[in-house]
Amino acid sequence: MPHAVARLRDARLARSAKPFIARGSRTARCVRCRVASSHCFCDWLPCVPTHSAVCLIMHDIEPLKPSNTGWLIADIVADTYAFTWNRTEVEPALLELLADPRYQPVVVFPGEYAEPERVVSAVEVADDKRPLFVLLDATWTEARKMFRKSPYLNRLPVLSLQAEVLSRYRLRRSTRSEHLCTAEVAALCLGLAGDEQGAGALDNWLDAFTDHYLAAKHHRTPDPDDATHQALAALGRG
Template sequence: MNPESEGHVVARLRAERLAASTKPFVARGGAGGRCAGCRLPHAYCVCDLRPSVATRAGMCLLMGDIEALKPSNTGWLIADLVSDTWAFAWARTRVDPRLLALLEDPQWQPYVVFPGEFVEPSRVVGEVLPPQAEDGHPRRPLFILLDGTWTEARKMFNKSPYLSRFPVLSLNPGTVSNYRLRRSTRDDHFCTAEVAALCLALAGETRAAEVLGAWLDVFSTQYLQAKRHLRPDRETEAHRRLSGLSDAPADQATTGLAV
């Protein structure tokens, strides 16, 4: 199962959700239309800046009801970068059989990413240590990210019994979120792309973590420029950081994420 063979997985999920909707979803601030590739107004499009980096880890996004429809959703950015990304709409009463098949795939070791303070301690882990598969090779980490509001994420965690057999990866980043597109009442709440970057760093994929963080910063900068009706500006610190990471050889990437 390769998500690349079916196009951008979050874009596909968005199309499925729109097709099933009984009324149109209209995102604020989209006068004049948005780019289908990055969801930004056309004058602020960043598709030509989309980075490329190899990753061994996989990402599985369980998305709240309208999360894929929101232009500010950052799960989309993960799928931009991590080739082995899957996205599924979450529902309490039904489970996508493709999700269950993914969780059974022997090449992957799933980790449910969720705060350990809300979980039975015996399930909580703080590091990524894939067990050996039957062929003697380490299984690849598959990070299950609950993509939605905090209320939605807690419901997904508590009402998804098929996730209960997997370890829970509890992150301790030691920093506060830099996410600027939505408000949260708690500084320790991170957006989905920030969580994914922290997971990649824990899996030893420092370069991918940094590039994803930089891609999020560029997207957020362009998004806010559009929201505030500012002139598109690609000479920002966020743009320079992404350009530097994109140009640097893979073995020269710095280790900027602390976990």
């Protein structure tokens, strides 16, 4: 069964009045991994258990972009939910998820944009609940707007990550190297929640995706014996 982001992409395409033309749209891509068919890396998809859950609130066209990394989170984290952000409306299913007693939701966003009393730096979850990381999947400018204009998030704590790493993501450019892509943020969250194996799998899955994506673009063959591929192979296949 397709995961949440794939289903959101299909729903977005179904209601489109005109086709979405992405960069490199003439390239024949694998429907499953979105990389050029000649460089498909589906066979490397690992299968790891994760206790945490992820809720992706995605800007309108994010699910359509081949370079979107929220898709990679859904590949690794079985309990990933995905919703399209709308300034004037909110999907009832999203509100139901945020109120689900199984989960303890927390919005992941820089603390400087939230009231100090909402900001936390660690994952503290009751014994009978699981962490639900709410990620705003968009460009930085869009994400700030989404954070300000989503009142249903105001009651949730804000997890402010103190990342001491620079982004490794090479498919989209940011003016600030400390701006992590959505998958990198999710991997840090998994690590904080004790899902170390899931965090490592997601980091390696992102690296493999980037490697195969760029290899197709530059007409080279990825090395199946490098550290990233070997780490994925050691996890077992999905």
